[in-house]
Amino acid sequence: MYKLNKFLLLLFVLTTSSYTQAQEETMANTMRSNGKIYVVVAVLTTILIGLIAYLVRLDKKISKLEKE
């Protein structure tokens, strides 16, 4: 659980910092190049991270049940 909190904090810091950056310079950073395809990649990567984290947690829970 502690690990997950740390991860969420990291995610929060990353997203807020990119938000302030976007306000300073509205053009020509990586996320805005190539028809903004990197934004799609970021969205899908986030979903994939979320799904895999869920699966890993489920795996852990079942392992715990098996030990009982």
Add this chain to the structure above:
Amino acid sequence: MRLNWWKLLTIALLFYAVIGGFLLPVPELSQLGETIRNLYFHVCMWFAMMILFTISIIHSIKYLNNKSAVHDIKAKEYAAVGSYLGILGYLTGAIWASYTWADPNNPAYASLGSIMREPKLIGAALALLVYGAYFILRSSITDMDQRARVSAVYNVFAYAMLFPTIWIIPRLLPSLHPGQEGNPALNFNDIDARMRMVFYPAVIGWTLLGAWIAGLNVRLEIIKEKKISNV
């Protein structure tokens, strides 16, 4: 808890499929455009389904040989995840087709309804319904040994039905769906070399993800069985 090596491989391959699948170069085709990247997702669903159904029938045959309940559980869970991926493959295919096959200038293919009469789509739907019947059959028998035995035999039949419905009949009829001649996506001549670099790892990644989910369900079912037998 440390993850098995193949679970780490699953994660790595899926990230590669998503990131490489969007950023690596693909051939430019007029009708498909960027949708060609769906190969890494839509087609992988069907490949993973076929592999999971194969694992399922192997466990059904093993069950018929040694009557061990674990094989029955495994056969059921692999078939369940396989069917689920098949449904996802069908839905993604419907989305893909409605933006590439549908042609407002050609009355024969103007609407989604006219496209969905494709022999390949009907065959795939039939195959999924045959597997749907497998789960209905399972839930209709209360005696555990009888359920396991009857559904194992039915699973062999369901697997056999995959061959006419998704492999043979669609190839005998004209279709908009690619892969009319030979083995679609497996043929080295009909898939671009750059796409193969992402496609094959993606197939392995999605299949392993399916096997991971099925494995979790199997372990959960075994825990449940133990609880019931202890009480």
